[in-house]
Amino acid sequence: MYSALQKCFPVVGLVLLAACSSSENRLPIFGERDVITKEVDGKTVTDTAYYQVPAFQYVNQDSLPVSDKTFEGKIYVTDFFFVSCPTICPKMKTQMKRVYEQFKSNPDVMILSYTIDPAHDTPAVLKEFAKNLGVTGNQWQFATGKKEDIFKTGKSYMVVAQEDAGAPGGLLHSGHFVLVDKEKHVRGMYDGTTEAGADKLMADIDKLLAEYKK
Amino acid sequence: MKKAAICLTVLTLFFESACQNQEELKQEKYFVEGYQLYTEHCANCHQTDGKGLEALYPPIDGSDYLKDKEKVICLIRYGQNEPIVVNGRSFHRPMPANPQLTDIDIAEITTFIYNKWGEENVITDVKETSKILDTCRVQREKTKVLN
Numbered sequence: 001m002y003s004a005l006q007k008c009f010p011v012v013g014l015v016l017l018a019a020c021s022s023s024e025n026r027l028p029i030f031g032e033r034d035v036i037t038k039e040v041d042g043k044t045v046t047d048t049a050y051y052q053v054p055a056f057q058y059v060n061q062d063s064l065p066v067s068d069k070t071f072e073g074k075i076y077v078t079d080f081f082f083v084s085c086p087t088i089c090p091k092m093k094t095q096m097k098r099v100y101e102q103f104k105s106n107p108d109v110m111i112l113s114y115t116i117d118p119a120h121d122t123p124a125v126l127k128e129f130a131k132n133l134g135v136t137g138n139q140w141q142f143a144t145g146k147k148e149d150i151f152k153t154g155k156s157y158m159v160v161a162q163e164d165a166g167a168p169g170g171l172l173h174s175g176h177f178v179l180v181d182k183e184k185h186v187r188g189m190y191d192g193t194t195e196a197g198a199d200k201l202m203a204d205i206d207k208l209l210a211e212y213k214k
Numbered sequence: 215m216k217k218a219a220i221c222l223t224v225l226t227l228f229f230e231s232a233c234q235n236q237e238e239l240k241q242e243k244y245f246v247e248g249y250q251l252y253t254e255h256c257a258n259c260h261q262t263d264g265k266g267l268e269a270l271y272p273p274i275d276g277s278d279y280l281k282d283k284e285k286v287i288c289l290i291r292y293g294q295n296e297p298i299v300v301n302g303r304s305f306h307r308p309m310p311a312n313p314q315l316t317d318i319d320i321a322e323i324t325t326f327i328y329n330k331w332g333e334e335n336v337i338t339d340v341k342e343t344s345k346i347l348d349t350c351r352v353q354r355e356k357t358k359v360l361n
Contacts, residue, residue: 083307084307084308086258087258088258090258090259090267090270091258093267093270094261097267128306129270131269132268132269132270132306132307133267134268
């Protein structure tokens with residue numbers, strides 16, 4: 001038994017070492033990537049072009065424009081919901097509120113919730129919803145606009161948002177929270193309907209913030 | 215000696231379960247199933263701890279609305295579109311109806327809610343619940359005709 005342990009020990013040590021060196025703590029970058037080769041000073045260099053969330057332009061809960069520019073120099077968390085949604089949205093908003101409280105005083109972190117029911121969720125409705133949720137200021141933006149555009153934006157974050165007669169409320173959307181970095185790269189996807197998902201997100205936000213401190 | 219200890223435990227367990235009469239077992243069943251139904255159908259908004267969410271969804275724990283149980287039972291089945299005042303605060307989100315819940319489901323949810331947060335220690339029986347649900351169905355149909 002003892003000798004077996006001894007035999008095992010070096011292996012265990014190796015595994016631990018490997019675990020340590022691989023956890024360099026950088027979050028992955030999601031989406032397709034291209035390798036581009038270009039000429040710099042007469043030399044050929046290869047570089048990786050990562051997927052970036054494309055530009056968007058909507059209106060927020062204060063009837064002011066909200067666009068990709070609003071999030072320049074910020075990392076942000078985004079999700080898709082609608083105010084009258086009877087199923088997963090309340091869960092998601094419960095969890096997102098925790099994230100909001102956690103990073104409330106951090107100027108580098110923002111939240112962006114898109115409504116997928118813009119006919120009902122006007123800026124005024126979103127404003128009241130935000131107020132009732134206990135959200136003040138600009139850190140948490142609620143975006144509304146043309147439905148087709150919002151569905152398209154959903155795809156650009158790699159999440160589902162679409163009409164579906166079979167779904168409660170007539171709209172189908174994913175319960176994911178998406179973490180986006182300052183370069184518009186998608187760095188994480190989390191289950192926004194569970195406490196565990198939100199916990200993982202909050203831990204990853206800390207990791208991502210640390211990447212910018214180096 | 216060890217054997218004797220085991221025997222004693224088994225005997226104690228036996229007597230304990232025998233003492234737990236039918237009524238208590240029924241209440242336990244209502245409570246446990248009510249808890250499961252609550253988790254599935256109510257906790258999204260009202261939260262697992264029954265405290266609600268900010269000014270969006272009202273609390274059940276400590277809610278003065280619980281004093282009218284008949285209203286609560288009807289509310290679970292039929293929902294409500296008008297604002298609701300709980301502990302002096304007004305909430306404006308509509309509560310969806312739950313036509314998929316049967317009378318026994320609602321009796322169990324009500325038992326869970328009142329045993330957990332309503333300082334009650336009795337069962338809200340399905341017979342009682344069905345009667346209340348019937349009354350409010352008739353009332354709702356009457357108001358529909360009047361309108």
